[in-house]
Amino acid sequence: MTTEVRLEEAQKTFERLERAVAQVIVGQEPVVRSTLIALLCRGNVLLEGVPGLGKTLLVRTLAHALGLRFSRIQFTPDLMPADILGTNIIGESGGARRFEFSRGPIFAHIVLADEINRATPKTQSALLEAMEERTVSVGGTTYLLEEPFIVLATQNPIEMQGTYPLPEAQVDRFLLKVNVPFPSLDELVRITTLNTESSAIVFPSAVASADDVLAARTVVHQIPVALGLRQFAGRLVLATHPDSADAPETVRNYVEYGASPRAAIALVRAAKAHAFLSGQVHVRPADVEAMFLPALQHRIILNFRGEAEGVTPSSILAEVWRKVPVA
Amino acid sequence: MLSADLFVRLERRARRVRGASWAATAGAAAAILAFAALLATALWAPASAPVARTALAVVPAAAAVLAYILGRRPRPPLPVLLLAVDERLGLEARLSALYELTQHPGPAAFAARIAADLERLAPHWGRGIPVGRRPLALTAAGALLLVAGFALVPRLGSLPSPTDAPPSQAAALASESAAAEPSDVPLEPEGGRADDLGEPSSRTAALPGRSTALRDILAELRPLGGASGSPSTSRAESEPEDAGLRRDLERLSERLDRAPSPLDEAEKETLRTYVAETSPERQSEVDDAVAASDLDALRQTIHQLLAEAAPGDTIESGSSVSHLAPEAGPSASAEGEPSSRPAPLTPPEPGSELAGAGTLGDGSALPPGSTSSEPPPVFESSEVGVLPVSPPSVLGESGAYSEYLTLGVPVEPPQAGETAPGDVAFNFDQIDSVLSGRDVPDGAVDTIRAYFERITEENP
Numbered sequence: 044m045t046t047e048v049r050l051e052e053a054q055k056t057f058e059r060l061e062r063a064v065a066q067v068i069v070g071q072e073p074v075v076r077s078t079l080i081a082l083l084c085r086g087n088v089l090l091e092g093v094p095g096l097g098k099t100l101l102v103r104t105l106a107h108a109l110g111l112r113f114s115r116i117q118f119t120p121d122l123m124p125a126d127i128l129g130t131n132i133i134g135e136s137g138g139a140r141r142f143e144f145s146r147g148p149i150f151a152h153i154v155l156a157d158e159i160n161r162a163t164p165k166t167q168s169a170l171l172e173a174m175e176e177r178t179v180s181v182g183g184t185t186y187l188l189e190e191p192f193i194v195l196a197t198q199n200p201i202e203m204q205g206t207y208p209l210p211e212a213q214v215d216r217f218l219l220k221v222n223v224p225f226p227s228l229d230e231l232v233r234i235t236t237l238n239t240e241s242s243a244i245v246f247p248s249a250v251a252s253a254d255d256v257l258a259a260r261t262v263v264h265q266i267p268v269a270l271g272l273r274q275f276a277g278r279l280v281l282a283t284h285p286d287s288a289d290a291p292e293t294v295r296n297y298v299e300y301g302a303s304p305r306a307a308i309a310l311v312r313a314a315k316a317h318a319f320l321s322g323q324v325h326v327r328p329a330d331v332e333a334m335f336l337p338a339l340q341h342r343i344i345l346n347f348r349g350e351a352e353g354v355t356p357s358s359i360l361a362e363v364w365r366k367v368p369v370a
Numbered sequence: 371m372l373s374a375d376l377f378v379r380l381e382r383r384a385r386r387v388r389g390a391s392w393a394a395t396a397g398a399a400a401a402i403l404a405f406a407a408l409l410a411t412a413l414w415a416p417a418s419a420p421v422a423r424t425a426l427a428v429v430p431a432a433a434a435v436l437a438y439i440l441g442r443r444p445r446p447p448l449p450v451l452l453l454a455v456d457e458r459l460g461l462e463a464r465l466s467a468l469y470e471l472t473q474h475p476g477p478a479a480f481a482a483r484i485a486a487d488l489e490r491l492a493p494h495w496g497r498g499i500p501v502g503r504r505p506l507a508l509t510a511a512g513a514l515l516l517v518a519g520f521a522l523v524p525r526l527g528s529l530p531s532p533t534d535a536p537p538s539q540a541a542a543l544a545s546e547s548a549a550a551e552p553s554d555v556p557l558e559p560e561g562g563r564a565d566d567l568g569e570p571s572s573r574t575a576a577l578p579g580r581s582t583a584l585r586d587i588l589a590e591l592r593p594l595g596g597a598s599g600s601p602s603t604s605r606a607e608s609e610p611e612d613a614g615l616r617r618d619l620e621r622l623s624e625r626l627d628r629a630p631s632p633l634d635e636a637e638k639e640t641l642r643t644y645v646a647e648t649s650p651e652r653q654s655e656v657d658d659a660v661a662a663s664d665l666d667a668l669r670q671t672i673h674q675l676l677a678e679a680a681p682g683d684t685i686e687s688g689s690s691v692s693h694l695a696p697e698a699g700p701s702a703s704a705e706g707e708p709s710s711r712p713a714p715l716t717p718p719e720p721g722s723e724l725a726g727a728g729t730l731g732d733g734s735a736l737p738p739g740s741t742s743s744e745p746p747p748v749f750e751s752s753e754v755g756v757l758p759v760s761p762p763s764v765l766g767e768s769g770a771y772s773e774y775l776t777l778g779v780p781v782e783p784p785q786a787g788e789t790a791p792g793d794v795a796f797n798f799d800q801i802d803s804v805l806s807g808r809d810v811p812d813g814a815v816d817t818i819r820a821y822f823e824r825i826t827e828e829n830p
Contacts, residue, residue: 269466271453
């Protein structure tokens with residue numbers, strides 16, 4: 044199959060996928076797109092929003108539309124790593140007893156880590172290997188996670204009591220962080236209608252398969268990014284560092300640590316996927332702009348002054364975007 | 371179809387644009403400096419105005435050419451350039467992506483689609499090369515200064531300079547007079563006279579107001595000369611004619627001395643013409659002698675006529691002129707030039723040889739026949755005029771030609787110890803009498819008097 048054919052098919056597949064998700068999820072198009080981008084980029088998404096915004100519904104709908112296995116893990120303070128990864132148990136086979144690995148909920152294509160910040164750091168870190176390496180190591184044995192694999196973690200930005208903020212190292216492993224906005228009035232009306240006038244939510248049938256996702260990943264990987272745009276992405280990331288010569292004043296004043304090199308990788312990869320979903324075959328500055336905030340906002344660590352004055356990473360990144368020219 | 375060498379052409383164009391940008395910047399900066407130099411020169415060193423004018427034209431051009439060459443040399447970073455072109459042309463990084471695909475070949479379908487998009491958009495590549503605002507602003511400023519500078523050049527050109535400015539006030543007047551109308555009465559015969567007048571060229575250049583005043587005086591004289599004929603001009607025109615008549619009369623006298631015989635018609639006409647021109651009161655006497663064919667009477671009459679012109683023999687010695695004008699008149703004659711120049715205004719230095727009129731002011735010898743031991747004759751106002759020099763001079767193969775001496779304006783030699791060398795004291799009463807004796811129009815007399823008063827202000 045030629046690349047041209049694969050390109051057209053992949054783009055059509057994801058167009059169908061977006062339409063299928065939109066039948067269930069009212070609004071939230073940026074969130075849906077960010078999720079698909081992470082899926083195409085072999086990344087993970089951190090969804091931040093108050094409860095009841097349809098985060099779980101989004102993940103379930105996406106799993107149904109893709110015909111993939113879906114699992115949901117509700118993180119609690121007493122959740123143990125084995126509860127996520129699985130554990131070895133004694134089993135009998137042919138009259139002999141031996142340890143067998145019982146797979147945890149992490150072994151799925153789409154994993155929803157609901158309220159991930161409620162679990163202890165030990166349990167949170169159990170996800171690190173799965174998110175980055177796509178493997179799980181238990182009892183000296185490493186198990187491969189089946190592709191496509193994606194972790195969609197949610198956290199509540201308001202209720203902070205009894206939570207364990209994600210360590211920076213783990214946050215950095217999320218390709219994107221998406222703020223789930225509150226729906227508008229029209230969207231609320233439609234949500235109400237969908238959930239009250241029908242007996243149950245009807246999830247869409249599968250419009251794509253795991254193979255389609257993997258094929259699309261190949262196409263996205265081949266989308267060219269101009270060297271100038273890669274340099275632009277690098278300058279954007281460097282500008283988030285307070286000791287950088289190109290850093291704007293807000294960065295110097297309120298940022299403790301800037302974005303990591305992984306941020307630049309995430310930005311370029313996400314821009315590729317965004318271009319693909321936009322029907323393009325090359326990355327545009329608009330793609331970089333669209334992915335700039337989701338790819339970097341969770342990688343900026345504010346200093347005490349920034350925290351005290353209530354400065355948000357998004358406002359700082361907006362300033363960075365204004366100050367750094369494309370060419 | 372996009373040209374295969376699109377990127378090469380864009381790179382070349384970018385280099386040209388950068389070279390032009392550098393050239394504009396350097397040229398404008400140089401123009402600013404040159405303009406400043408021009409202004410400074412005009413204010414403080416007018417003598418260097420030609421150099422500044424040349425610099426105003428040459429320096430910016432040279433700087434621009436050099437900057438263009440330097441600006442074209444380095445190759446621009448193509449990815450950055452292409453992204454800038456994309457930005458300017460609204461291509462959404464298509465050009466950059468296409469270049470990326472040429473450098474790191476990817477799916478052909480991608481390149482074909484991007485190229486098709488570019489063809490559809492059909493951008494004007496030339497407008498995509500970024501040009502900074504600063505070079506444009508500097509170019510505008512430089513061009514403005516150049517225009518202003520060259521507009522200023524004619525004004526500066528009127529300032530004297532070592533090459534085109536006269537060395538003295540009198541010479542300036544002479545050149546202006548010569549420019550206004552061809553005149554055989556230059557006011558300054560010798561460049562060295564500037565020193566005598568105490569007017570170095572730099573000083574003259576620093577006194578434009580004075581030059582303007584003298585120029586105004588000359589301007590007043592021009593219409594007078596043009597309307598009724600300048601006395602000096604009419605006199606100068608008649609001088610060669612008189613000299614020719616006199617030579618004819620001398621030849622006639624010699625012929626009668628050599629071979630006494632009756633006069634033919636041509637000789638009679640010569641004699642009548644001479645008498646009519648010089649001594650009309652003796653016309654009847656001459657006519658009677660001619661009619662009677664009295665050769666002795668004719669010879670005597672001719673000798674008397676020639677003798678009446680004898681004072682010129684005294685004048686042609688130059689001694690009289692040396693008293694009044696010890697330098698210019700005789701020096702011109704000594705060089706064998708037909709001289710109708712006015713007398714110089716500088717008296718001899720007290721105690722110098724010039725006071726006795728033995729030599730000329732420039733050290734040249736006096737004309738033949740003059741005697742340094744002779745006391746300087748003093749001319750009355752009635753004696754002024756143009757006097758022929760006799761015998762005629764012979765210059766190479768050109769043959770004989772006439773020389774004339776012009777009596778100068780009388781001045782009073784300063785008393786020894788009262789004035790410094792080179793100072794001039796004028797007797798305006800004498801000047802008026804001399805001018806009236808020369809048939810100078812009344813209006814011109816006042817103007818000439820103003821001239822002398824003007825130059826006297828500089829040499830009180």
